[in-house]
Amino acid sequence: MKHILHKYWVIFTIGWQVAILYREELILWRIIDAIPLLAMIVLWVSVYTSGNQVGNFTLPTLLTYYVMGSLFDSIVSTHFEEEGVREVNQGTMARFFIRPFSYQRHSLMNTLSWRLLTIMLSTIPILFFIFIFYRQLFIIPSPSQLLLLIIMGVLAFCIEFMLSLAIVAGSFFFEQANSFMHLKWILTGIFSGSLLPLSLYPHWMERLSRFLPFQFGFAVPIEIYLGQTTVNQAYWSVLLAFIWVITLFITVNWLWNRSVNKFTAVGN
Amino acid sequence: MLSHYTKLWLNFARTSLLIKLEYKTNFLLQMIIEVCWAAVTFFTLEIMFYQTNSLAGWSKGEVFMIYAIYRLMTAIGAILFRKNISNLVILVNTGELDLLLTKPVNIFFMIFNRIISIDRISQVVISFLLFIYASHLTHLVWSLPRILEVLVLTICGVIIRFGFSIIIHSFVFWFQNLENIERLELNLFGTARFPRQAFPQFLQNLFTIVIPIMFTAAIPAEIILGKTGPLLFVSTIILAIISASITYNFFYFALRHYSSASS
Numbered sequence: 001m002k003h004i005l006h007k008y009w010v011i012f013t014i015g016w017q018v019a020i021l022y023r024e025e026l027i028l029w030r031i032i033d034a035i036p037l038l039a040m041i042v043l044w045v046s047v048y049t050s051g052n053q054v055g056n057f058t059l060p061t062l063l064t065y066y067v068m069g070s071l072f073d074s075i076v077s078t079h080f081e082e083e084g085v086r087e088v089n090q091g092t093m094a095r096f097f098i099r100p101f102s103y104q105r106h107s108l109m110n111t112l113s114w115r116l117l118t119i120m121l122s123t124i125p126i127l128f129f130i131f132i133f134y135r136q137l138f139i140i141p142s143p144s145q146l147l148l149l150i151i152m153g154v155l156a157f158c159i160e161f162m163l164s165l166a167i168v169a170g171s172f173f174f175e176q177a178n179s180f181m182h183l184k185w186i187l188t189g190i191f192s193g194s195l196l197p198l199s200l201y202p203h204w205m206e207r208l209s210r211f212l213p214f215q216f217g218f219a220v221p222i223e224i225y226l227g228q229t230t231v232n233q234a235y236w237s238v239l240l241a242f243i244w245v246i247t248l249f250i251t252v253n254w255l256w257n258r259s260v261n262k263f264t265a266v267g268n
Numbered sequence: 269m270l271s272h273y274t275k276l277w278l279n280f281a282r283t284s285l286l287i288k289l290e291y292k293t294n295f296l297l298q299m300i301i302e303v304c305w306a307a308v309t310f311f312t313l314e315i316m317f318y319q320t321n322s323l324a325g326w327s328k329g330e331v332f333m334i335y336a337i338y339r340l341m342t343a344i345g346a347i348l349f350r351k352n353i354s355n356l357v358i359l360v361n362t363g364e365l366d367l368l369l370t371k372p373v374n375i376f377f378m379i380f381n382r383i384i385s386i387d388r389i390s391q392v393v394i395s396f397l398l399f400i401y402a403s404h405l406t407h408l409v410w411s412l413p414r415i416l417e418v419l420v421l422t423i424c425g426v427i428i429r430f431g432f433s434i435i436i437h438s439f440v441f442w443f444q445n446l447e448n449i450e451r452l453e454l455n456l457f458g459t460a461r462f463p464r465q466a467f468p469q470f471l472q473n474l475f476t477i478v479i480p481i482m483f484t485a486a487i488p489a490e491i492i493l494g495k496t497g498p499l500l501f502v503s504t505i506i507l508a509i510i511s512a513s514i515t516y517n518f519f520y521f522a523l524r525h526y527s528s529a530s531s
Contacts, residue, residue, distance in 0.1 A: 035455040039462065046324045046466040047316070054319045179297035186304045195312045200319060 015113030084168030162248035172259035193219025324466035329405025336398035338485035343391030421488035424508035431515035438522035460485035
């Protein structure tokens with residue numbers, strides 16, 4: 001057991017060292033990624049200044065929704081699928097079939113190390129926003145909210161990880177699986193609540209979003225943080241997220257086992 | 269000489285089309301994805317206007333006009349330049365640029381015109397549909413001078429936007445790790461989708477004077493909708509000429525710092 005743990009700890013530390021190597025780039029990307037968030041905030045401020053009210057959101061609540069939602073999203077989102085698809089297309093995926101650890105576990109440890117650095121670096125632009133809008137944004141969650149947020153964070157990360165893995169598995173069947181990546185981004189954009197709060201959607205779309213797995217990375221945790229959900233609704237969300245994790249785990253495993261049998265590679 | 273470059277460009281276009289058609293499913297999927305991305309923004313704006321009647325004094329139709337122009341410029345730039353510009357990083361880091369430098373062709377032309385992303389054509393179709401929708405909402409009447417005005421503004425916008433993109437990508441000659449730098453261009457110029465009046469004064473100045481982002485969608489829409497005088501129209505043309513000149517000269521200045529990476 002100790003040997004196995006050590007093996008994954010080594011993968012984690014290597015991933016961490018590589019991530020540290022790209023720290024300047026990561027900071028730059030965090031700042032660049034904050035631009036659309038800033039634009040969205042400016043737009044909503046403009047809407048409110050014209051005297052409009054958006055759904056049941058006050059301006060501070062809406063600002064908190066976007067800023068804290070982006071922070072949560074940057075912590076739980078995974079992006080290794082692009083690299084994975086490239087590995088399959090170029091045949092370098094073969095190296096994982098002769099190593100004493102699977103691609104899935106390697107990706108998990110690697111992603112965790114990058115997430116850790118992202119968490120540290122995400123605080124920079126987020127603190128910038130909090131500095132500007134601190135009067136509106138500063139909400140201290142209660143211990144029960146905090147516990148629910150941590151649970152939701154773990155479940156959302158698992159869902160994100162499975163979806164990324166499913167795309168990599170898809171690349172064994174389709175040479176140009178990059179399209180699936182875009183599909184994931186589009187679906188996440190629409191159904192996670194990152195573009196607009198789900199409660200502003202037409203009723204049928206909101207209902208649909210409430211059954212899909214994308215909401216757990218953005219809308220649900222922020223609604224918990226803002227106290228917009230009842231205790232029962234929060235527990236239901238945790239249960240639904242858990243069901244999605246199990247469903248995706250079974251599906252992705254099945255898909256992965258079928259996929260590796262399709263894999264062919266040449267090389268020296 | 270011109271005919272030589274035209275022939276060369278047509279050859280590049282033909283080769284690019286043949287490569288794209290080799291992966292027919294991907295070609296089709298790419299088109300579907302373009303439609304989906306446009307639908308996401310369309311849908312966001314629709315819901316936004318479901319909650320409010322105006323955005324910084326702009327009606328729904330007027331905001332859609334900005335978005336139509338933004339999409340058209342993005343589409344033309346994506347077809348002609350985007351892939352070539354992002355490839356510059358690879359060319360420099362792998363040393364493949366050596367090969368291009370030995371060709372008896374203008375290197376600026378060679379680098380930024382080799383790939384024509386014909387699969388982005390669906391974006392142009394989407395832009396026209398958005399123009400029709402926005403014109404219907406704003407009751408805008410189309411005449412030949414107005415079409416010419418849109419054409420000139422689009423060309424100017426593409427030059428300004430992708431000139432900026434070439435400049436930031438040219439930093440690869442000094443800093444090698446510039447993968448995905450195009451996200452800077454995408455995110456910055458993405459703000460031009462919205463009326464500039466929605467931004468605080470200092471951001472308006474920043475996005476108009478320091479980095480001319482607003483000249484790539486918001487200001488052209490103001491001109492087309494008659495919200496501003498001819499001064500901005502002339503300014504846009506002058507800015508595009510200056511931008512083209514700066515881009516071209518900066519690229520050659522950066523190129524002088526190229527050291528080959530190949531063996």
